[in-house]
Amino acid sequence: MAGRDEVLGATTAPHSAVGAKPADTWLERRTGLGALSGALLHVRIPIESRTWYLGGLTLFLFGLQIATGTLLALYYKPTPDGAYDSVKFITSGVTFGWLIRSIHHWGANLMIICMVLHVVRIFWQGAYKHRREVLWLVGAGLLVVTIGFGFTGYLLPWDQRAFWATTVGTEIAGSVPVVGDSLLNLLRGGADVTEATLSRFFGMHVLVLPLLLAALLAVHLTIVHHLGLANPKKAEPNGPEPGGKLKPFFPNYVLDEVIAWYAVLAILVILASVLPAGLEDKANALETPPHIKPEWYFLFLYELLKMVPRLVGIVLPGIALGVLALLPFLDRNPEVRPRKRPIALGIGLLTLAAIAVLTVMGAG
Amino acid sequence: MELERTEAVPAVPSVGIPAGRRTFLRWLLGFSVFSTLAMVATPVLGFLVPPKSTSNQAGGRVLAGTTADVPVGSGKVVAMGSTPVIVTNTAQGFHAFSAVCTHLGCIVAFDSTLGQIGCPCHGGVFNASTGAVVSGPPPAPLKPVTVVVEKDQIFLVNS
Amino acid sequence: MMPTPRRDVFARLTRRAGAVAAICLFVAVVLARTAAAESPTPVVPTPTPSPAASAGASLGPSASLAPIATAAPVTTPSGSPGPTLPPVPKPIVHPSDASSNTCYDCHSAVNATQAQISSQWSDSVHGKNGVGCADCHGGDPRSTSMSVAMSPQAGFIGKPSKAVSVGVCGSCHSDAARMAQYQLATDEYAKYATSVHGQLLAAGDSRVAACIDCHGSHDIKKASDPTAAVYPLNVPKLCSSCHSNTQLMQPYGIPTDQYAIYSQSVHGQDLLQKADLRAPTCASCHGSHDAKPPKSSDVVDVCGKCHTATQALYEKSRHSTLDVGPKCWTCHGTHDVQPTSEDRLFHPTPPTVNCTICHDPVTNTFRLKTEQFATDADRRCDTCHHSASAEYAQASGIRDALVKASATYDTADAKLQQAAALGMIVTDADVALTEARTDLIQARAAVHTTQLTDVATLTDAAVAKAGEADAFADSKLSESTFRREAMVAVVIVIALNVFVLLAVRRRIHRDDHAAEGEAPVA
16 A cells, blocks of 8 residues: 555654655755654644644635735835825736735635634633643734734725724724823824824734734744644643544644645635725725725624723723633633533633624624 | 654555556646646746836826926826826916816816816816816816926826 | 774875876876887887797697687787886885884784784895885884874875886886995896886786785895795796796786796706706796796897807707707707707607698798697607708718717726626726717717717717727726636636545545554544
């Protein structure tokens, strides 16, 4: 039988099995990367682990965003005069420009969706417990940075929708008690949304946030590698027990992951072709369009602010975020199985339902 | 306990796969890798090649013509991207306005008999230096466009 | 102080006698002046054949054409100047001091009607500008005694008759020096004398409209006051308050459906529904003080007052050179003007043509029978021009050019919208499309020149520009199709990749299964 090594070629160095390539290949002798890649890939994960590849998809989409974003940055001009025209030029003048831009647009949306689903999966499986507290905190940081990506990137086309959604969004930030005004000033680079805002949003989106995300991601993945994938069926405070069933990370899990990545790529291509990213009228600070709405992932917050007093609408989500970040410290129940965590899951489901309902209301 | 690392892949009893099939599988994988690379590289490379038309790329300034094109006491309609703009040259210098009439959207033109901007559809007249409505049905003045004259070149600034 | 009934009756009789005497005096003066062939007031021009009240001609589209012929019109006989209004009288002389107005003081407490009249006056523009009761009625506003205040010696004329009231209004409002401070025109009296209303009043008919009927008597407001009856938006209702009344109009044989027809027209809809002050009211075409239906030869100027460009175009046409050529109202109607388009140039099927309709065989001249164009369906080129004529061919060419340009424009517009709906950016075609539209609008207006070359120049330009936009839209549409096709190809490639990976996956799992001797895991 053509073993996996036959088909794929072994990459472990000295202890490879029958049919593996020689340990000291040309590249190996010059880089010594074989040991590292082996250490990273040739690990085993619990047979019961169910990730639905959501974390990996988020990573894949991030990589896609970096690639398409870099390409876009080759034509984009971050000034009010140049931004709109350059985006229009990319969309209608550059070869495949529409594709790169639309993939970037839909990739952003899908990345946030996958990330949220990943968080829900972790929560559902109790995979934030048992030595995974720091991992969860870093993940909370990743969540905030990703939302930051979405917010800063949305302004860059400088059309009416972008301009006014940013105005509304920064206005909400300005309502935070005590630090609101300074925060507004800091975000906007002044009192109003101007070219100063565009400059700093561009700088954030293209330099600050990518570096920050990359750094957090490196920590996140290192810890994941160190601790391995969580077992949703039983609590493992000290790691997998000796008798536990394991399966190889590489190639089994990685293969499934790549298949999932292909599937999402297909979805992205379809979305980009059938619903390409559009462009409204150029931003006009003197003309407010009738229905300004922030992007969909902020709709729940926007809707909440319409229903409760300003202060409550700011403080409540702030507290919720704090609870989310500190969840592993607040939920000391050692159980990971759903049946044994009714309160946690109940609260979680309610929160999700509330966010979903608010989002739908905000969209309507 | 740390994750168990594979020290060695245990020897697997071969259940005789013919060499052809093995090669076929490797070929399939190779095709897979190649097709993915091709699928990704094509748009990326296409994107990187600068397109021929650079009219919009200048994002901000559009060359409307030379001063010889618009002598004193005349006006000319040019396209600034997808917007029609009328450039006039009067005693007060060069001015430019959106050439879309504020009445019902027709494209205005310079009327040399009047020395003003006129709309041929329903007779609206605009002041050639300020864009204000002089007579006729238009309800609002023409929107001004910033014009910059460098040496003998007339630039329209997109704002 | 309550007036005694007897004094009241006596006072009224005196006023009436005075009024009759005044009228007789006026008429006598007028007759004397006419006999001397000297008339300081403008001679009323004889009504010429116009879409007006003269027997035989028809009043445009009004449904009730027949009554004109059957009713006995009370008009001035054609061919001779009728009675005119007397020259404008001097203002009523009456005593006054700067502040007293005992008329108001008493009358506001007499009874409800008088109280209402008094408060109307005090709210009116006259009341607010120091024009008191005595200025129109005469009398002594300083006295609290009725016999003094309302005495003819003090100039009291009581309630003036309609004809007298016109003179009373005119006595101040024709005085340039007096009106200068209010910046009011002073030609209303003179104009009114030329109007149908004025002529009929001069002939003794007091049922017609005079100053007080439109402007009110005690409750006069500025014409710029939106609540005034003469404010442009309210004018049609004002005119129709008499002119839609069949009883009132029956003696004159004037139809009463104008308001109903007008309110359905483009002009009426703009004025009454959209409150667009630029739209014409009755007064815009008929005049207000000088109200009379415009003569046939004046119609082009009346319509051309607003439609200046169209008038200029019309005057380039052959139609404008002919006395009996069609005027604006021939094709567009008078009260019932509707939006028009190029498919209203011909009948759907050619009508039967009788040469004598337009050619008088006896005198060998053209004639235009206006009743041919009474219904909207007959306002077509081929009502006059038979299908074998050169004019018909020319009109046909014009129609075809316009239809083609319009269709090209619509197609291009629809395609651009379709492309936009598919997510393509189409703003670059906006310039070409707007230019095409500009040319098309001008081409439609150029119909009035009846010159095919004029129209064709514009339609050709419109077709060219619309063609550019159309080509652009085509390229966007085909690009969108290409994208979707490419998407299918790419998804297929991805699917193939996935199948390959799934095959490898199956291979690996069988591998594991064999290795561990257990059921394959998912």
